[in-house]
Amino acid sequence: MSGLTRRTAAELATAVKAGDVSAVEVTQAHLDRIAEVDGSAEAGVHAFLHVDTDGALAAAAAVDARRAAGEELGPLAGVPLALKDVITTADMPTTAGSRILEGWRPPYDATVTRRLRDAGIVILGKTNLDEFAMGSSTENSAFGVTRNPWDLTRIPGGSGGGSAASLAAYEAPLAIGTDTGGSIRQPAAVTGTVGVKPTYGGVSRYGLIACASSLDQAGPCARTVLDAALLHTVIAGHDPLDSTSIAQPVPDVVAAAKRGAEGDLTGLRVGVVKELGGEGYQAGVEARFNDAVALLSKLGAEVVEVSCPHFTYGLAAYYLILPSEVSSNLARFDAMRYGLRVGDDGSRGAEEVMSLTRGQGFGAEAKRRIMLGTYALSSGYYDAYYGQAQKVRTLIARDFDAAFAQVDVLVSPTTPTTAFPIGEKVDDPLAMYMNDLCTIPSNLAGNASASFPAGLADEDGLPVGLHVMAPVLADDRLYLVGAAVESAYAAQWGGTLLEQAPALEGIGQ
């Protein structure tokens, strides 16, 4: 493996800017690493659904040309990135992990894509995900599972398993994820990487293929807290093309990450959420979480226990609200304007073609959620289930408000267990849904949350995540805490957690 793929995004950008290395060399090193370890649906990490070799090298060459012409480069110019395949790209296929969009070439770039390009970030390709970002293991992808670089027999989390695995396998130093119930944070936790779900409305959803519109949020994924902050700054900010985009300044997350790295959290009030632990949580996860809480105290934070009683109902409310929005959003896949069309042989009408296409184009989880949502929104059940879930959503937001009146941030484990074996929960939806127990409340309330590496569980040697939750538009607090924990652990471990991951040399060839 080239030394370039081990460097952080911040280091790579500095080296490109100084002319120590060209953006083309940096990109080529990552393309070589992808060729070495990514493999295919059958073997290797399989983080990518599409690698855009020519486009990436051309984008890198353009950065080098701009530098040669004396242009000032942005803080991440020339740095490669892996883009979750649920975000539109005009020059690459966009599948959302679904057969129904196989081979689809969007006619436009998402705002996130455009901002990445404008910043001189080199998009290497599109990463694998659970179909329409619905799942916690990437097993719901129509194009094969992604494997966890820590143990190739285990899941990399989901839905953004491809993005998280690409970071953990050193195929890219940066990635974009999207988080509807934990799809950035849970993969980050189980791969030993950093994942941030910004405040809802913090990053534009224009060009993000919708799962549940009131919950979806794109965000940065990286191997270090500073890299995530630099990427956050590139993609966040108001977008007139998204009516739910917040027209307020982006919190200074880079300054917060730098301040946090100094390791002093004196005066910070941290709340441990009582309801997010105990039964159902793996012992090794709880042990690493307790260590992290002790570390926060040691760094000067004041730690108290906080109760958020309605979080217990978060999962139930989420699995009524989310499928309801999904059933409505996925109605657009009607075989008429884009994507798959099945059975249009002149003998069938539009409705029949629509049903055949959807029956063949959607996978099992998409069908389950469409059906659940159709049920929850049908007359006779609407008030009792969907309406009641919306009230519970209010109560969860109020729990957050009450908690944040007492403390600056809340903490919990990111997910109740470490990465589980591929296939173990694939046909047990309720067991699968439990993965998002801790992450869902922040999607329902819209506040900012993140997962940071917190060590390895004793029983299986797999990564555990520390989940940090901050109030709406206080995303900077996540970076402050994350960077403080990261620098303290780096001193303790002699480097990042990922340096303890297997090297994977040649596994994809």
Added chain:
Amino acid sequence: MPSISREEVAHLAHLARLDLAPDELDHLAGQLDQILGAVAQVTEVAADDIPPTSHALPLTNVFRADEPRPCLTPESVLAAAPAAEDGRFRVPQILGEEQ
């Protein structure tokens, strides 16, 4: 929570325009029943006087000036269509013979 029958599942599949195989219907009926049993937990919460939240942000309508601006070309949009003809989407028959 009433348990959900195979017939109800078939009806939902029709409403959702999902052509499901018989074994899929059987499998889904069991799973939906199990999931609905679990999410019915929301009904335990006393929330009669609580307003519903449909969205995380307290947004009302967002307006912009009504000014013309560039949009996608017909060619770029139709390039991704399953079938196109004469600069338009070609779709299967949408009206029955009797209509």
